[in-house]
Amino acid sequence: MDHGSHPATGSAGLDLAALLVRLVLLPATAFVAGTGLIRPSVETLPRRLWQVTAALGVVSAVLAVVSAIAFDVNVVGAVVHAALVLAVPVLALLRPPIGRWIAVALLVLLILETALGRSGVEFAIDTVYVAGTAVWFGLSALSLARAEAPRLGPLSWTLGGVLTLAAALQLVLSGVAFDRRLYETLFGVALLAAFVLPIVASVLWRRVxxxxxAAAFLAWSAFVAVPKPADLPVPGVPLLADAGGGPVLVSPQRPGRNLVHLPEPGSVRVGDGPVVQAVARPGASGAWAEVDLPTGRSELTVGDRRVEVDAGHETGPVTASGVDGPECATTALGGLIAGRDDILASCPADALSEEDAEALRKLVGFLASRQADSVTIVGDSSPRGSAAAQVVRAAATENHLTVRPDAAALVVVSGWARAASALDGAAAVQRERPAYPYGLYVAPWLLTGPLVNSVASSMAPLRFDPREQAAVSYAVALDNAFPGESPTVTGFQQWLGPEQPAPPRVQVYASAQVTAMPMNPEQPHAPGMDIAGEGPGHFIPQGTVVAISFPLG
Known part of the structure; x- marks a missing residue:
């Protein structure tokens, strides 16, 4: 039966009532199982011990039924639990050998209940801890009830050592053994108590x-149920946090100007500083706020949530904030959702990669092959934007295309903010008169929903198919971690990681907003008639991306 954490807006939470039931139910069950296991080793069961065991069995059975009613616990499991825990005291009095086997079954069920949702090494550790505690309960109870019971000295030291070793292994596996979460969180304190208390119990007088x-097992039961605390923030690694009200992205998490990204507009404040509103940024999804972080650890208040940050003492990339900051932050987000905690040392706008430069050269060649005679180039002042504009201009000269303001094709190679303005302007011109008859083209890093969906259609030179399995998996993972966030090419590359294979040849892909069978806003779609781009896994939300060229030579 699961009396542990429960999901709340995508993150683990804690149900206090369920935890309290768990902290009574599991130790009571362990005592009953332990007594049933040890009962055949003595001739008679002391009356007082039987009364205590029977009372705890009734308590455990009642709580099992309550759990099935109040906490959506599996009814069959609750009924089996109640039947076993009530049978052990009866059989311990009347048929001890049979009672031992029932106690074994109860112990197996107790292990499954305690370790629900855990597997592998952690499940084995739970098995050792729970079984060891139950046996210790039984031996201690008999030792208290009968003067002629076996001496517990060497046996208690052995059991205490086994439990301590199991807790030590769990401490290492948990990742909290060597940082402040060990003493600052309930998770860490409970695990630390489960490690220390068996040592204390091993050397105590038997009545104590x-x-x-019991305290050690209570601590273990609490540790398994309490959500694991979030990883500590690492200076220089953009922080993806969830304080119970949705995701928060802080980039670059360095002293000075930082970007805070939220799925929806909201308020942000550093410590006791002024409130800053998170608002939309050109070409980017969600809402963004610029804040100044002090050196070292501080606290960020997002709405009514609090997020711990640690900026360290070193400075981060200048382009991590400002007009190119959103692209930099969402690129880092790709690595974070892939499980990598890379320090943000540079941003995509800091340099033009050779792969992107080659893609732009081949794009100009593609335009020349379509008999376009001129191009309009939109760049910006960033190192990447300036270099890309020079590459396109040189390729145009080589392919005998002229560069002028009102040309046959528009090629945008700037950052997101400038690209949003250029595409909005192009869309407005196209609504008024025929313009750019050979189309609108964007650099690879500009293929993202907020940009390409601002025009009816656009084209980009890419080295991957946005409909391939890897791209779909990235889009799904991104939406799971940060709902509503649009996939980006640089984020996808960061998600793939440095070990990705050599990029294939360049193809030109067209992105367009396509609505099949348009419906009224409030009218539900018929099965199979959904708007293209709806649902998770689409690189361009509410749109489609298809190849319009063979691989370019």
Whole structure:
């Protein structure tokens, strides 16, 4: 039965009532199972011990039924639990050998209930801890009830050592053993108690030892149920946090100017500083706020949520904020959702890659092959934008195309902000009169929904198919981690990581907003008649991307 964490807006939460039930149910069950296991080793069961075991069995059975009613626990599991925990005290009195086997079954069920959702090494550790505690319960109970019971000295040291070793392994696996989360979070404190208390119980007088064993098992039960705390922020690594109200992206998490990205507009404040509103930025999804972080650790308030940040002492890339900041942040987001915590040392706008330069040269060659005679180039002052404009201009000269303001084709090689303005302007001109008859073309890094969906159609030279499995997986992972965020080419490349294979040849892809079977805004779509681009996995939301050329030589 699961009495642990539950999802809340995409992150693990804690149900206090369920946790309290768990902290009574599991130790009571462990005591009953332990007593049933040890019962055949003594001739008679002391009356007082049987009464305590029977009472705890009734408590455990009642809580199992309550769990099935109140916490959506599996009904069959709850009924089996109640039947076993009530049968053990009865059989321990009447048929001890049979009672032992029922106690074994109850112990197996207890292990499954305690370790629900865990697997591999962690499940094995849970098995050792729960089984060891149950046996210790039984031995301690008999030792208290009967003077002639086996001495617990060497046995308690052995059991205490086994539990301590299991807790030590779990400490290392949890990742909190060597940082402040060990003593600043309930998760860490509970795990630390599960490590220390068996040692204490091993050396205590026998009438007090059982209290230490019970406390250790309480700590273990709480640790398994409490959500694991978030990883500590690392200076220079953009922070993707979730404080229970949705995702928050902080980039570059360095002293000075930083961007805070939210799925929707909201308010942001650093410490006791002024409130800054997160608003839309040209070409980018969601809302963005610029804030100044102090050196070292500080606290960011997003709405009514608080997020811990650690900017360290070194400075970050200048282009991580300003007009090129959103692209830089969403690029880093691709690596974060892939599980990599890379320090943000540079941004895409800092340099033009050779792959992108070659793609732009081949794009100009493609235009020349279509008999276009001129191009209009839109760049910007960033290192990448300036270099890209020079590459396109040189390729145009080589292919005998003229560069002029009102040309046959528009080629945009700037950053997002300048590209948003240029595409909006091109769309406005095309609505008034025929313009750019050979089309609108954007650099590879500009293929993102907020940009290309601002025009009826546009084209980009790419080295991947946005409909391929890897691109779809990235789009789904991005939407899961940051709902509503539009995929980007640089984010996809960061998600793939440095070990990606050599990029294939360049093809020109066209992006267009396509609506099949348009419906009224409030009218539901018929099955199979959804708007193209709806749902997760689409690189361009509410649009489609298809190849319009063979691989360019």
């Amino acid at each position: 030892a059982i209290v230490g064993v």
